[in-house]
Amino acid sequence: MLLRQRCGESLMTAVANDAQKAGIRKTVTILVVFVVAVFTWSIVKYLL
Amino acid sequence: MTTTVADHHHDEVPKGITRWLFTTNHKDIGTLYLWFSFIMFLVGGAMSLVIRAELFQPGLQVVDPHFFNQMTTVHALIMVFGAVMPGFVGFANWMIPMMIGAPDMALPRLNNWSFWLLPPAALLLVISLFVPGGGPASGWTLYPPLTIQGGMGMDFTIFTVHILGMSSILGSINIIATILNMRAPGMTLMKMPLFVWTWLITAFLLLAAIPVLAGAVTMLLTDRHFGTAFFDPAGGGDPALFQHIFWFFGHPEVYILILPAFGVISQVIPTFSRKPLFGYTSMVFASAAIAFLSFIVWAHHMYTVGMPLSGELFFMYATMLIAIPTGVKIFNWLATMWRGSLTFETPMLFAVSVVCLFTMGGLTGLMMSITPADFQYHDTYYIVAHFHYTIFAGSVLSMFAGIYYWLPKWTGHMYDETLGKWHFWLTVIGFNVTFFPQHFLGLAGMPRRIPDYALQFTEFNQISTIGSLVMGFAQLILLVVVVKAIRGGKKASAEVWENPEGLEWSLPSPPPYHTFATAPEVR
Numbered sequence: 001m002l003l004r005q006r007c008g009e010s011l012m013t014a015v016a017n018d019a020q021k022a023g024i025r026k027t028v029t030i031l032v033v034f035v036v037a038v039f040t041w042s043i044v045k046y047l048l
Numbered sequence: 049m050t051t052t053v054a055d056h057h058h059d060e061v062p063k064g065i066t067r068w069l070f071t072t073n074h075k076d077i078g079t080l081y082l083w084f085s086f087i088m089f090l091v092g093g094a095m096s097l098v099i100r101a102e103l104f105q106p107g108l109q110v111v112d113p114h115f116f117n118q119m120t121t122v123h124a125l126i127m128v129f130g131a132v133m134p135g136f137v138g139f140a141n142w143m144i145p146m147m148i149g150a151p152d153m154a155l156p157r158l159n160n161w162s163f164w165l166l167p168p169a170a171l172l173l174v175i176s177l178f179v180p181g182g183g184p185a186s187g188w189t190l191y192p193p194l195t196i197q198g199g200m201g202m203d204f205t206i207f208t209v210h211i212l213g214m215s216s217i218l219g220s221i222n223i224i225a226t227i228l229n230m231r232a233p234g235m236t237l238m239k240m241p242l243f244v245w246t247w248l249i250t251a252f253l254l255l256a257a258i259p260v261l262a263g264a265v266t267m268l269l270t271d272r273h274f275g276t277a278f279f280d281p282a283g284g285g286d287p288a289l290f291q292h293i294f295w296f297f298g299h300p301e302v303y304i305l306i307l308p309a310f311g312v313i314s315q316v317i318p319t320f321s322r323k324p325l326f327g328y329t330s331m332v333f334a335s336a337a338i339a340f341l342s343f344i345v346w347a348h349h350m351y352t353v354g355m356p357l358s359g360e361l362f363f364m365y366a367t368m369l370i371a372i373p374t375g376v377k378i379f380n381w382l383a384t385m386w387r388g389s390l391t392f393e394t395p396m397l398f399a400v401s402v403v404c405l406f407t408m409g410g411l412t413g414l415m416m417s418i419t420p421a422d423f424q425y426h427d428t429y430y431i432v433a434h435f436h437y438t439i440f441a442g443s444v445l446s447m448f449a450g451i452y453y454w455l456p457k458w459t460g461h462m463y464d465e466t467l468g469k470w471h472f473w474l475t476v477i478g479f480n481v482t483f484f485p486q487h488f489l490g491l492a493g494m495p496r497r498i499p500d501y502a503l504q505f506t507e508f509n510q511i512s513t514i515g516s517l518v519m520g521f522a523q524l525i526l527l528v529v530v531v532k533a534i535r536g537g538k539k540a541s542a543e544v545w546e547n548p549e550g551l552e553w554s555l556p557s558p559p560p561y562h563t564f565a566t567a568p569e570v571r
Contacts, residue, residue, distance in 0.1 A: 015154070015230070023229040024154045031221045035259050042263030042293065046278055 149232025409437030430490025481515025
């Protein structure tokens with residue numbers, strides 16, 4: 001909870017408004033899912 | 049193009065070591081990246097001088113063969129992952145927020161962490177040289193089965209690659225999030241400076257390529273210690289599989305190193321030609337085309353491993369296709385200069401040298417794309433000459449162009465033009481004396497990564513070593529230039545150059561600690 005709050009504060013220093021903040025969260029989520037999927041698949045496909 | 053307000057209200061610069069340890073300011077982090085890159089550049093450069101000293105004469109003089117192999121490996125790993133990649137991330141940190149009118153990167157704390165992952169990773173790699181069995185000696189490609197058999201240094205290297213990869217991924221996420229979400233009002237995608245565009249594309253390349261490398265070295269690790277046999281023929285694995293996976297990462301990596309360089313050149317040439325960049329839209333699409341093609345050409349690095357004829361033909365033609373978008377870029381730079389009001393300050397000298405020398409590296413690459421010809425060139429000094437003409441003459445010289453171009457903006461002082469020109473001429477002459485003869489050595493059949501050679505290769509090797517000494521020690525001039533500019537000198541104006549284009553030039557030199565707290569309006 002504290003971490004979430006602190007991350008939120010950190011974002012506020014650079015981010016102008018809530019819409020921008022939501023956009024950043026969406027972008028980061030999509031990219032993180034993509035990276036994890038590529039890493040996992042690059043190993044798992046040789047195990048199947 | 050724009051109106052700008054720089055916010056001076058919160059311009060208190062933190063003091064002492066904590067400023068650098070805990071900073072979330074994009075300019076500070078950019079500076080940290082650039083200094084880290086320069087230190088790694090000197091360390092990797094020193095290793096290349098060890099290699100060249102050994103190759104000055106046939107026979108074994110300076111180091112033993114195992115250490116020679118460690119030097120070739122660690123030199124490459126340091127230059128690729130420690131010098132060039134972090135160097136361009138430094139440029140990205142400094143310039144992208146200022147170019148798009150953002151107050152900082154989207155994720156400032158993540159930015160700090162991305163940087164501070166680098167020094168321990170680099171230390172780990174250098175320490176690997178001193179553990180029992182020595183550092184990695186497999187070449188930067190880390191091919192098994194040699195890397196399955198290596199000592200503890202190999203584990204250090206795998207861990208290093210993981211950490212450096214994590215840093216790159218976090219940095220890329222930050223860059224994409226910043227560019228897509230924090231552009232100033234009116235700054236549409238097709239109004240972004242080319243440097244921002246090339247970095248956006250590079251960041252996507254990194255996100256698609258680095259996890260694959262992480263997967264490959266993770267499998268290497270489990271093969272070494274956890275009883276798997278992905279790449280071990282004794283357990284039913286296949287070493288050639290590693291080569292496919294490595295180069296699926298490795299070829300996009302080449303463009304990760306060169307695309308931001310193209311971005312820098314696309315900023316420098318219009319300024320010193322006093323003309324807008326020719327063919328902006330085609331530059332953007334050419335960059336995207338290069339990025340796409342980079343994922344479907346990986347097997348041209350391993351023709352000699354053996355593959356079906358249809359595979360060889362596919363990779364040969366796909367590789368040749370890359371010449372088209374690359375040619376578009378070269379043509380556009382030349383067209384920008386055509387009938388421009390040219391002047392040749394140090395950044396422009398470096399930019400023009402990149403256009404000339406990188407084109408040579410591209411042309412030798414085109415020769416190597418031809419499968420039957422590549423069987424002759426493979427693993428010879430021709431390859432060494434080729435990739436130094438692309439990575440050193442393409443990426444590193446572009447970085448020098450960028451440093452001289454933006455140094456007055458960063459420090460607020462003009463650099464010493466005379467020393468800059470000395471740095472340029474000694475670097476470019478030294479570079480060509482070092483690497484041009486290596487084409488002949490390769491064509492005559494001298495293999496790479498071997499500390500000894502046949503007598504007939506002696507003269508070209510001696511010329512090459514002399515060139516490397518000139519090029520190596522010339523880099524100390526850059527250090528002097530940068531330190532002098534930081535300490536003082538003629539004050540730089542906000543624009544620095546004659547009517548340069550871009551938001552960064554609307555800020556004072558040096559820019560305040562916090563910029564664009566109020567977003568500028570781009571028309």
